[in-house]
Amino acid sequence: MAFLENCWYAAAWDEEIGEAPLARRLLDKPVVLFRAADGRAAALADRCIHRQAPLSHGRIEERGLRCGYHGLLFAQDGTCIEVPGQTSVPPGARVASYPVVERDRFVWIWLGDPARADAASVPDYHWNDDPGWRSVQGRFHVAGGWRLIVDNLLDLSHVQFVHGATLGTDRVADFPVEVSRDGDRVHVDRWIMGGKPPGMFARAGGIDYDVDRWQLITWTPPSHVVIDAGCAPAGRGAREGNRAGGIELYSNHTITPETETSAHYFWHHARGFNLDDESITAYLAQAAETTFAEDVGLIEAQQRSIETMPAGLPRVDINADAGVLAAHRVLDRLISEEA
C-alpha cells in the first residue's frame, strides 16, 4: 500500500457535508460523510454489512444513517441500532467509523488506527478561517497519483513552463531554491530578487514597481503544502524580514489519495491585503482555478505516461528537484515505518 494511513486527510470542505450523505473514496476505501442530527460531521464505511449497498444511497435520520436498501439504521459510531422486521440487532453488527474533525473549513478524517487519532495534529490552515485573511477555495478530482501533485507543488520551477500565461514570468527557474528540514517537514525557499512582479501580483496588488519576490514552501507529510508567496519593493530588505509595502498571499494545498492513481486536490488561497475588494477576490479565485487546472491537465498526462512506461527506462533528476527528493526521503521512510 502506497498510502500513509495514520494521519489526517482532508475529506471534504465543510460546506460539502449537508442534508444528503456524501460518498467519497479515500485511500481506496469507500467512505460516506454526513452531518448527524446534532450537526456534527461523521464518517462511516460506505458499505452496508447486510447486502453491501452503499450507505450513501440511504438517508440521514435523527438517530443516524439508514441504508436505502433494506433499512438497517447505523449510529454515528457505526453501530447498527435497528434492523427492520426484527426486534434485536445481530451482535457485532457495525460498519467502520472514522474519526473526523472540522477545522479551518475542512472536514478532516483519520483512516488509520482510530486510537492514534489526535485532533491536535490536524494540519494548520488557519488562514482559511481567519478574519485577517480573505480566502478563496476549490477542489479538483485528479486522475493522477497524489504524490505527483505534491511533487508539482514542491518544485515551482514548473511555473514558468506550465503557467507562462497566468503566473509565470520567465525567470523563476533561474533562481535556485534553498531546501531545509525541520523534523519531518521540508522547506523549499526561493527568492527572486529584483524585477517586475508577475501578472497576478501586479493586478491583484496594484504593484507597478520592481519587487523582491518570495516562494516559501512548507511541506508537512504526507500531502500538506503551505506556500507563503508574495513580493515587496525591491532592495528594501524583504529577505531579511521587511515586508513593508508588499503583499502576502498564502497558496495552500492539501491532497487526499482517492486510489493509487487518483486524488482529491483541495486548495485555498488567502490574501492579506485589500481584504474587502471583492473584484480582487473574484479575480484571484478565477486565476487560481485556471492555474491549477493547468497543473491538473499536465499531471493527468504524466500519470498516463508513467502507467505505460516500460520497466528499466532511465529517469533523470535535476537541481530543481532538491525539495521533491527531500520530501520523498521523508515520505518513503514514514510509509515504510508504518508498514
Add this chain to the structure above:
Amino acid sequence: MAFLENCWYAAAWDEEIGEAPLARRLLDKPVVLFRAADGRAAALADRCIHRQAPLSHGRIEERGLRCGYHGLLFAQDGTCIEVPGQTSVPPGARVASYPVVERDRFVWIWLGDPARADAASVPDYHWNDDPGWRSVQGRFHVAGGWRLIVDNLLDLSHVQFVHGATLGTDRVADFPVEVSRDGDRVHVDRWIMGGKPPGMFARAGGIDYDVDRWQLITWTPPSHVVIDAGCAPAGRGAREGNRAGGIELYSNHTITPETETSAHYFWHHARGFNLDDESITAYLAQAAETTFAEDVGLIEAQQRSIETMPAGLPRVDINADAGVLAAHRVLDRLISEEA
C-alpha cells in the same frame, strides 16, 4: 462458472426479433437471434467460423443468415450451407445453434446441452398472453449480477426503503414472511393485514378502504420470479381465499445473465381488473418502469460496492433474508450438481 446452463432463459421479447439480426450476449456467450424465412425464431453463436465477424452484422435470407463479411451462409441449425467463390463447403463448417421456444411473448433460449432442452419445462408466464389479463412489459440492461436482481425480488422488505415514493407504505418490513419449499421452488409469502392500500393499488384499482394485502412470491430456479400481489377489503378473509372485491396484479420477472456482472432483466405486470381502461394500463406501465429503475440503480451501486470489497469483510444476514437464503441453497446445489 456461476451460471446454471441447462435451463431456459428469456432471450428477448418476441417483438424484438424482426427483420434485422439481433445481437445479445447471454451467459457470456455471443448470440445472434433472428427470424427465419418461415417466421420462426432462431439463435446461433454470433461469430462466423471463418474470420470471427459477428453474424449479427449480416443479413437474413431465404435459406438462413449470411455473414456480412465474406458471405458465408448459415442455416437455422447452424450449418454452413454456402461459401462464396467455391462449390463445396468445408466439412464440419457450422456454428453452434441454440434451441428456442416462443411462448408468452418471450423468446426462450436453451444455452446448455441441447439434448436436454424440453419445451415443456419453459417457465409459465401465461398472464402475459392471456385475454383474462392485461399486461405491460419492459426490459432493463443491468450493470449488476443476475443473482442480485433475484435477491432483490425475493426480499420485498426493500420496498418501503427503495420505493417509498411509489409502491411503499411504511409497513411492509414490519410484517414477517413465511418461506416454504416446493421441490426446487421457493415461496415467500407476506400478508399485510389491515391498513390503507399502497398508492399504486389505490390509484389503479380505485380502492379507498382498508385492505388486507398480499405478496406471494414464487421463485423457480434459476431466475424466474412470479409475484401474486393484490389486496381485498380488510377482514373479509382474503388470506383464507376470499378475494372478492379485491384486485390482483401479477408482477412477473425473469432475469438472464449477460455476463457474471451484468444481466438482462425482463418484467411484465398483468392485472386482472379494469382490463379495458387504457389510462390504468398507461399508469401501471409508467409506475413499473419508474419502480424498477429505482431497483436497477440500487443494484448497480451494490454491484460496484461488492466488486471493490476487500476479502474477509463480515456480512450479516437478517430475518428478512429467509426467502433469499432458501433460494441460494437451492441454486448453489443446482449449479454445483451441473458442474
Add this chain to the structure above:
Amino acid sequence: MAFLENCWYAAAWDEEIGEAPLARRLLDKPVVLFRAADGRAAALADRCIHRQAPLSHGRIEERGLRCGYHGLLFAQDGTCIEVPGQTSVPPGARVASYPVVERDRFVWIWLGDPARADAASVPDYHWNDDPGWRSVQGRFHVAGGWRLIVDNLLDLSHVQFVHGATLGTDRVADFPVEVSRDGDRVHVDRWIMGGKPPGMFARAGGIDYDVDRWQLITWTPPSHVVIDAGCAPAGRGAREGNRAGGIELYSNHTITPETETSAHYFWHHARGFNLDDESITAYLAQAAETTFAEDVGLIEAQQRSIETMPAGLPRVDINADAGVLAAHRVLDRLISEEA
C-alpha cells in the same frame, strides 16, 4: 511482440505535422512528431526523462522541443541540451529519437534499430504526389488489430458483402484470385471478365458499356497494400495489357499499429483519368471515406469478437483466403526472424 519493428511505417500525413507537437502511439510506443525550425519532420519518444510528462505537451523552439513541465529542452536527435536552473546537462540525458523520411506526402518513421533505417526502402506511394495522378486521402483510427485490416485488403471477396451499396456488384466473389509471390511480396490478382462496371467506376469514369475489370493487389510486408484497380472495354485484351479506353484507379493503403488491438489506417486513392474534374475528385473522396468506414466498422466488431473468443474454437479457411494466407506465412516468418 506481434509487430515487425525494422521497417518503415507511416506516422502521419505531412500536413498533420505543423506548429504544435503531435502525439501518436505507434507500435505501442508514445511518439511525438514535430517540425523543427529547419522545417524537417522529427520524431522523439513522447516522455520526458525527468518526470515522464509527455513532450507533446511542450512547445517547439528554435533549437528543439521544450518539455511543458519543467522546461528541459531536447534537440531533434533526442539529446537534452538545456535544463533550466542549471548550467550543465546530466550526462546521457536524452530521449529516443526515431528516423523519419518525408515522401509521397507521408511522414515515414522507423521504430526499430536506427542503424538499419534505409530511406531507399520506404515503400512506394508515388501516385500520391505525382502530376500524372489525382489523389484523395484520409486516415482512420481503428479499434482493431493492424493485421485484420491487412487481411481485409487482401481478400476483396468481402466487397460484395460489406460494400454492396457502394463498390459492389454481385459478382466479385465468383471470380477466383491468382496468388503469387515475388520475394516477400504477395500479389493477389482478380480479373472479372465482362459485365457492367461497378457503380463507382460507372459514375467517376462515365462508363456505360461492358467491361473487363481488374483488382491487382500487391502487398509489401508488413502492411503496405497497393491495389491497381480499373476496367477497360470488355473483350479488347485488357488482361493481356491493352487498357486503352479504360480507367485506372490506385487504391492504396498503409497501416501502422497503434497497439496490439488498434491501428492507424492511412489510405489514398489516385486516379489516372479526368484529372481536373473536381466533381469527380469530390465524389471519389466521399465514396472512399464511406466505403472504408464500412470496413472499419466491421473490423472493429471482428476485433471485439476475437477478444472474447474462447480458446480452442475451430476456425475455417476458404478459397478466397489464398492471398491472406500467403501473406500470413511471410509475415509470421519475418516477425519470428526478427525476434
